[in-house]
Amino acid sequence: MQTAPAPVIVAIDGPSGTGKSSTSRAVATALGLSYLDTGAQYRAITWWMLTNDVDVNDPAAVAAAAHKPAIVSGTNPAAPGITADGVDATGPIRTQEVTAAVSAVSAVPEIRAQLTELQRRIAVEAETGIVVEGRDIGTTVLPDADLKVFLTASPEARAARRSGELRGADGAAKPDLAGTQAALLQRDSADSSRTTSPLRQAGDALEVDTTELTLEQVVECVVTLIREKQQAG
Numbered sequence: 001m002q003t004a005p006a007p008v009i010v011a012i013d014g015p016s017g018t019g020k021s022s023t024s025r026a027v028a029t030a031l032g033l034s035y036l037d038t039g040a041q042y043r044a045i046t047w048w049m050l051t052n053d054v055d056v057n058d059p060a061a062v063a064a065a066a067h068k069p070a071i072v073s074g075t076n077p078a079a080p081g082i083t084a085d086g087v088d089a090t091g092p093i094r095t096q097e098v099t100a101a102v103s104a105v106s107a108v109p110e111i112r113a114q115l116t117e118l119q120r121r122i123a124v125e126a127e128t129g130i131v132v133e134g135r136d137i138g139t140t141v142l143p144d145a146d147l148k149v150f151l152t153a154s155p156e157a158r159a160a161r162r163s164g165e166l167r168g169a170d171g172a173a174k175p176d177l178a179g180t181q182a183a184l185l186q187r188d189s190a191d192s193s194r195t196t197s198p199l200r201q202a203g204d205a206l207e208v209d210t211t212e213l214t215l216e217q218v219v220e221c222v223v224t225l226i227r228e229k230q231q232a233g
């Protein structure tokens, strides 16, 4: 009788615009795994704080409210929605207002403790395995992950990718590339310099520079790495 393969845990980290979400979703879909976007969770808690008039620049106020909203993440890579206190936050978490506030909220230790616990619980419950993406998955959340990948790309490539997303559907609103790049680097800097669980490559993570790669090439690379690990283990 054939036994089911052990669940595989994959950690994908890196700065903004390196392709974490797109790669993780495609890899999870290709291998029949669950998917968790931890950035969406930090965004959802930030959105809840903004909506409920918590001063996001006051770490004590953020810490005091950390346990209040119930965050529920979808783990289907085809449609990973998210709710905060039962309200669908999937769309609102992508606004500029949330993007500008999320680094301050995510630097608060009580917020990180709350979400790290939730992320570990979700990972343990994934039957076939899970691809978890974020900033501190390989270093803090899942240090025993079967595979850790750290995605990078040049600031120019990352800003161009983000600007492409921000462009209006009619293509009329021209994105400010320099402004997008500056905001992105500022967020990287805040995420990398915080005291608790900063954005950092784990010592045993494999770095993949996606600057010159297509999304398909990155996905193929990660799928191959996972299959190699599964065959070896």
Ligand SMILES: Nc1ncnc2c1ncn2[C@@H]1O[C@H](COP(=O)(O)OP(=O)(O)O)[C@@H](O)[C@H]1O
Pocket: 014, 015, 016, 017, 018, 019, 020, 021, 022, 023, 161, 162, 164, 165, 210, 213, 214, 215, 216, 218
């Ligand atoms: N290797 C790649 N080449 C070109 N565009 C990419 C690549 N990887 C991702 N993208 C695009 O860049 C944008 C940002 O990707 P995303 O996966 O959201 O990055 P992250 O989660 O790291 O912020 C998306 O529009 C995505 O389609």
Ligand SMILES: Nc1ccn([C@@H]2O[C@H](COP(=O)(O)OP(=O)(O)O)[C@@H](O)[C@H]2O)c(=O)n1
Pocket: 015, 016, 017, 021, 038, 039, 040, 042, 043, 102, 103, 104, 106, 107, 133, 134, 135, 136, 137, 187, 191
């Ligand atoms: N594991 C994680 C994931 C995200 N974050 C925070 O959440 C923010 C938003 O993450 P994201 O993955 O949605 O950001 P993008 O790179 O997609 O723009 C980051 O800038 C970090 O401040 C974090 O601190 N730790």
